[in-house]
Amino acid sequence: MPVETLVTIGIVAAIVAVVIIAFARQYRKVGPNEVLIVSGGLKRTVVEPDGTRKKIGYRTHIGGGTFVLPLIERAEVLPLEVFTVEVKTSEVLTSQGIPIAIEGTSQVRVKTDDHSIRLAAEL
Incomplete structure (x- = not known):
């Protein structure tokens, strides 16, 4: 085999390998307690x-994985785990004119139905 043919085959194989690696890196996976929100690309009707x-400009995937188109789409992870929210008010007056400050702690999570995930994704 001529040297030029071997060089051409080597270059083509290297280009194919680079393209395969680049596309494989665009496959995003999330755990069963996470949602992958992929924005950009086509609008979808829900x-x-x-x-x-x-019409929404994103798609969601609970657990598993999906391919994210390079330069067109962007992916973010939304955890579905329980998290703590602390609420603290500044001093406010009661109806009797007594100043009070209230502190509270709550534990919340996003439900796993499509509507709740869409609401959380749009925040």
């Missing part, structure tokens, strides 16, 4: 619980 249709 049906809300009240029956109305809405």
